[in-house]
Amino acid sequence: MNALEVEGLEKSFGGVKAVDGISFVVEEGKTVGIIGPNGAGKTTVFNLITGFYRVDRGRILFYGKNITRTQPYKLPHLGIARTFQNLRLFSNLSVFENVLSAILKKDGYNVVSSVFRTADYFMKEGKAEKKARELIEFFQLSGKENYPANNLPYGEQRRLEIARALALQPKILLVDEPGAGMNPREVQDLLQTLREVKERFSLSIVIIEHQMGLVMNISDKVVVMDFGEKIMEGTPGEVKKDKRVIEAYLGEEFI
Amino acid sequence: MNFFWEARKVILLSVLIYLSVKAIFFFGYVSQYIEQITLYALIVILASLGLNVIYGYTGQFSLGHAAFYGIGAYVSAYLTKIFSIENIFAYIPILFISGAAAGLIGYLIGIPILRLRDDFLAIATLGFGTLVRVLLDNSDKFSEVFGGSRGFVGIPRLTTFELAFVIVIFLILITHNLIYSRYGLFWRCIKNDELASASIGINTFSMKLMAFTYGCFLAGIGGALYANLYTFLHPSNFDILKSIDFLIIVIVGGMGSIAGTIYAGLIWVGFIEGLRIVLPAEVVDLRWVFIPLLLIALMMWKPYGLMTKSRN
Numbered sequence: 001m002n003a004l005e006v007e008g009l010e011k012s013f014g015g016v017k018a019v020d021g022i023s024f025v026v027e028e029g030k031t032v033g034i035i036g037p038n039g040a041g042k043t044t045v046f047n048l049i050t051g052f053y054r055v056d057r058g059r060i061l062f063y064g065k066n067i068t069r070t071q072p073y074k075l076p077h078l079g080i081a082r083t084f085q086n087l088r089l090f091s092n093l094s095v096f097e098n099v100l101s102a103i104l105k106k107d108g109y110n111v112v113s114s115v116f117r118t119a120d121y122f123m124k125e126g127k128a129e130k131k132a133r134e135l136i137e138f139f140q141l142s143g144k145e146n147y148p149a150n151n152l153p154y155g156e157q158r159r160l161e162i163a164r165a166l167a168l169q170p171k172i173l174l175v176d177e178p179g180a181g182m183n184p185r186e187v188q189d190l191l192q193t194l195r196e197v198k199e200r201f202s203l204s205i206v207i208i209e210h211q212m213g214l215v216m217n218i219s220d221k222v223v224v225m226d227f228g229e230k231i232m233e234g235t236p237g238e239v240k241k242d243k244r245v246i247e248a249y250l251g252e253e254f255i
Numbered sequence: 256m257n258f259f260w261e262a263r264k265v266i267l268l269s270v271l272i273y274l275s276v277k278a279i280f281f282f283g284y285v286s287q288y289i290e291q292i293t294l295y296a297l298i299v300i301l302a303s304l305g306l307n308v309i310y311g312y313t314g315q316f317s318l319g320h321a322a323f324y325g326i327g328a329y330v331s332a333y334l335t336k337i338f339s340i341e342n343i344f345a346y347i348p349i350l351f352i353s354g355a356a357a358g359l360i361g362y363l364i365g366i367p368i369l370r371l372r373d374d375f376l377a378i379a380t381l382g383f384g385t386l387v388r389v390l391l392d393n394s395d396k397f398s399e400v401f402g403g404s405r406g407f408v409g410i411p412r413l414t415t416f417e418l419a420f421v422i423v424i425f426l427i428l429i430t431h432n433l434i435y436s437r438y439g440l441f442w443r444c445i446k447n448d449e450l451a452s453a454s455i456g457i458n459t460f461s462m463k464l465m466a467f468t469y470g471c472f473l474a475g476i477g478g479a480l481y482a483n484l485y486t487f488l489h490p491s492n493f494d495i496l497k498s499i500d501f502l503i504i505v506i507v508g509g510m511g512s513i514a515g516t517i518y519a520g521l522i523w524v525g526f527i528e529g530l531r532i533v534l535p536a537e538v539v540d541l542r543w544v545f546i547p548l549l550l551i552a553l554m555m556w557k558p559y560g561l562m563t564k565s566r567n
Binding site for chain 1: 257258261429432433436437438440441443444446447448450451452453454455456457458459
């Protein structure tokens, strides 16, 4: 079963073709890495899939369902969750509230229950709080529940963002450059976390990354992009040896 | 019922406050004028709380809040006058109708303008405020009862301390319950980051619209209580300066703090009216020099308002 199918995706900004006919498939339960030099259009692909940009041409299928041009807020309900390249936490909200908001969005109560504090309110709130604590513990943020999110060290903020995305119980998780701005030690921690996530939550993952090490370690398949186009696709081992990839990353003279 | 059980502390506190205020009034320590001011403070708190939901919690800047306050006031004035309401129990439904009218207009105007952000939203709400002010100025062209720029006269006096107190406490409790529920949480998420809110599945537009409508509803009820307290309305009571009063109360009290709005509302009304009493007659007009000075000092001392949320 294919969790995600992207077919001939195109997107231009003014005269610039940021994404030019990208196609790839994410099989259920697999991890796909998208790599490529700066400005290759990786993040644009994410923003197209998650509805933050409008698709010019092409199709996106999620478990066979056409989700092209769906509004962003509808996608988490279908089972798609994402993180952002430049961290988008609710920075003035506590760590706990960051995770809780996603859980209560997924499984909530209505306005009447809120106002009159019905049994449903207490039941759902209780459940959500329990779940939030579990997730916070899993991401090793216990004891920091009440910290404002922006008081956390950078690496922990990254983990919190992934925790918030997973609180939506997605079928697929799109992670945009999780290693950006991290030191090598933090990248190692993150890699470990992502592996555990994969094991425990049994979901498909698409990961954009600059740092080859991180992607190669975790991906089942790697898609390489350059100038908005897919230049190759294969297992990490194949990609590492490919001439075109080395050319895109290091320049022609290194071949 | 859970609603009352959860709110037992607030209700108990309110009863105590009510009894002490009543005792002060009863033993005649204060003039009729002070009683009126106390009622007015309650009304201002309610309307400001509405703005706090819109701006303090959800982050949608509004410079037109007084327009909704005015809509509530005129609707209530009109209905109580043409039906010559004298009974307080007939008045309560009219109060809520007035609030609903302000909420409905807030909803309708919110649909186009809440797509705007920050300064653009400020301009749009400012525009709406001006529009309402001009409509009220010319309202006698629709019906003589409204009085246009001469003002709306002969409104039945129905707002009593008991009624205002019970209504305001009840609405504060409802607001509290909304704020401390998933809806309040989503509002605060939106204030923090709209894109991230959408990424966890929050329909940011409809949540903003909900906050805006509810905030306008509170302003409308405040306006209705105001109309039937002073028995006279003038369009100039509902212009941009009044919107700024509400804004000041929200900011001084602390954005996103219910208690802050209550304190700031009391201080604001107490200070403006208090200075009128305290200051000697020659300098009473200078109170608008002291008030801004106090505001400047306060903002330097507590830039995030009196009740900044504790960070544990």
